[in-house]
Amino acid sequence: MASTSPVFLRLMANAVAVANHAGNIIREVMSKGDLGIVEKGVDDPQTEADRRAQLCIIGNLNKKFPLMSIIGEEDLAQESNVELVNDIDKEVLNLRCPEELVNVTEEDFVVWVDPLDGTAEYTAGMLDHVTVLIGIAHKNRPVGGVIHQPYYNYKNDKAGLGRTMWGIPGIGVGGFKPIPPPEGKRLVVTTRSHMTPVVQQALEALKPDEILRVGGAGYKVMLLMEGHATAYVFASPGCKKWDTCAPEAILTAMGGRLTDIHGTPYSYASTEMHPNKRGVLAAAKSDDHKWFVENIPDEVKQLVQGS
Ligand code: AMP
Ligand code: MG
Ligand code: MG
Secondary structure (H helix, E strand, O other): OHHHHOHHHHHHHHHHHHHHHHHHHHHHHHHHHOOOOEEOOOOOEOHHHHHHHHHHHHHHHHHHOOOOOEOOOOOOOOOOOOOOOOOHHHHHHHOOOOOOHOOOOOHEEEEEEEEEOHHHHHHHHOHHOOOOEEEEOOOOOOEEEEEEEEOOOOOOOOOOOOOOEEEEEEEEEEEOOOOOOOOOOOOOOOOOOOOOOHHHHHHHHHOEEEEEEOOOOHHHHHHHOOOOOOOEOOOOOHHHHHHHHHHHHHHHHHOOEOOOOOOOOOOOOOOOOOOOOOOOEEEEOOOHHHHHHHHHOOOHHHHOOOO
């Protein structure tokens, strides 16, 4: 079965397995106690877990799909002796493949990898904010996404630790149950650790009932996926393509939308610059997304134009 499956399904099924393994690495580094923190820039830490998880994810995907472009957040020389992941997710492998992807070969996919999203929160012990993100793009657009949450249930020792969510636009989602946000309430989720005056200005103009400040693009989109927030608003250029590719695929698969704050989608071509310079605006319902695009003030839009 596996060898006759479309490349896209084999890629998704391997991405799920390798994201699970990256979660093991992230927990192992934390339990050893020495995080090996390096500052890449202002408020931009990297740990041993970011490094080892990326080497594992890219090393394994490269072995199986040597002709594919894979772009990871961390600037690391790829090592040949990676921890091999021999599993594959059978359920994802056996999904229906979107018609337009059945015959696409590996050279035509681009994979965006954030080996550990929410590093600042990982170092601060806010462990449920941590995710592993693997997004698959074809013809510039996200066509598949995997979000692994290594510390799901970590405060509940009777339940299994960690979970993996996936989404394929046109096919569906798995690993979680989509829940719509509460009607008649405007719950906005935004950055916890990268606040700026413009981000604040946008939030004030939207007059939310509640502002949730959490870490990571993956975790913020998860709050949208499970009905805890109406929209993710970040009027600032700090987020990158590896932060949004997988979350956008999953949101799109459940009828939501992720764009810049002007309402224009990002391109995920391999030649694209990494920063999402025009900010991030996402919602689980496309009507909500439309409302937020219309209500972000022009003054904020002019300040976050990407130039
Ligand atoms: P946050 O919402 O602040 O947790 O950020 C979501 C993602 O975007 C994380 O991967 C952050 O590392 C990244 N990010 C956002 N703003 C910045 C920034 N000013 N500098 C570096 N990374 C950022
Ligand atoms: Mg990130
Ligand atoms: Mg990261």
